Amino acid sequence: METFFVTLASGSLLISWFATPHLTSISLPKPCDAQARYDIVAAQNAKTIETAELTPFGRKETGWQIYAPQVGETIGTACAPDTRRFAANLSRWQSRNRLPATGAVDPATLTAMKVTWQRSRPFIAAFTEGCPEAASEDDLVDIGPREGWQGKQTQLHRDALANLRRMVAAARAADPRIARDKQMLTIVSAFRSPEYDAAACATRNCNGIAKARCSAHRTGTAVDLYVGAAPGQSPVSSDDENRLFQTRTPTYRWLVKNAAKYGFVNYVFEPWHWEWVGPDQQMPIPKPQKPPVFAEIFSQYSR
Numbered sequence: 001m002e003t004f005f006v007t008l009a010s011g012s013l014l015i016s017w018f019a020t021p022h023l024t025s026i027s028l029p030k031p032c033d034a035q036a037r038y039d040i041v042a043a044q045n046a047k048t049i050e051t052a053e054l055t056p057f058g059r060k061e062t063g064w065q066i067y068a069p070q071v072g073e074t075i076g077t078a079c080a081p082d083t084r085r086f087a088a089n090l091s092r093w094q095s096r097n098r099l100p101a102t103g104a105v106d107p108a109t110l111t112a113m114k115v116t117w118q119r120s121r122p123f124i125a126a127f128t129e130g131c132p133e134a135a136s137e138d139d140l141v142d143i144g145p146r147e148g149w150q151g152k153q154t155q156l157h158r159d160a161l162a163n164l165r166r167m168v169a170a171a172r173a174a175d176p177r178i179a180r181d182k183q184m185l186t187i188v189s190a191f192r193s194p195e196y197d198a199a200a201c202a203t204r205n206c207n208g209i210a211k212a213r214c215s216a217h218r219t220g221t222a223v224d225l226y227v228g229a230a231p232g233q234s235p236v237s238s239d240d241e242n243r244l245f246q247t248r249t250p251t252y253r254w255l256v257k258n259a260a261k262y263g264f265v266n267y268v269f270e271p272w273h274w275e276w277v278g279p280d281q282q283m284p285i286p287k288p289q290k291p292p293v294f295a296e297i298f299s300q301y302s303r
């Protein structure tokens with residue numbers, strides 16, 4: 001933020017804005033259209049955001065609009081993805097991450113950023129030793145009667161719930177559009193025991209082996225939040241149409257900017273899925289089960 005200090009004085013007469021104080025501070029935001037040399041690449045980003053063929057999480061996708069809020073947060077700008085400032089900040093991030101500093105969102109950049117995002121999830125790091133054990137019952141508490149989506153009852157790790165409550169209260173206080181919808185930020189799913197997931201997967205589609213054998217929800221610190229849903233879609237539908245709708249909501253945008261203050265990180269492929277990792281990014285993950293071979297599961301989560 002550039003700040004200019006303006007002091008107006010004339011002889012013994014001190015001239016000032018509104019009489020006092022005589023020192024006036026004018027703050028100007030960094031314009032999003034500064035950095036003219038990024039003009040061409042900004043135009044390129046404006047195009048690829050809707051048209052690029054990408055597979056950041058192992059599934060073919062068109063464009064990168066879904067990831068734009070998290071990309072902006074990662075490179076430290078609130079400017080729109082088609083601006084010069086966005087390209088300039090991305091270029092700096094690419095340089096720091098030993099990528100060609102073009103300022104263009106390309107497959108290599110999105111993959112590198114995905115790795116950064118996934119590394120912030122201790123649950124993923126824990127896979128190197130196997131699937132974390134399920135949470136102890138002693139650590140789990142019931143959510144309140146109005147905290148579940150459509151009245152759902154479930155359990156969460158006590159520290160995760162305490163911090164979730166702080167976060168939801170802050171979100172509602174910060175933005176009336178979030179507060180207006182009473183379902184917003186209610187809990188769609190929280191603790192799920194391995195037995196529950198296995199049984200659910202035996203009777204219906206469960207999105208593959210990862211959820212069946214080792215879901216983050218077993219830790220009691222993962223929570224699926226209602227962040228809106230596209231018309232006719234489940235709030236946890238991974239259809240691109242639904243994910244795009246969700247990433248455009250004020251709720252998701254607020255979470256991207258603020259959830260880390262409350263110890264929550266996002267599985268970026270799923271706008272609804274947040275994991276509490278504690279104040280020092282130390283998720284209380286129980287020791288893994290042994291001796292497992294979880295390469296297949298790990299590849300599903302980290303692809």
Ligand SMILES: [Zn+2]
Nearest residue numbers: 222223224273
């Ligand atoms: Zn989830």
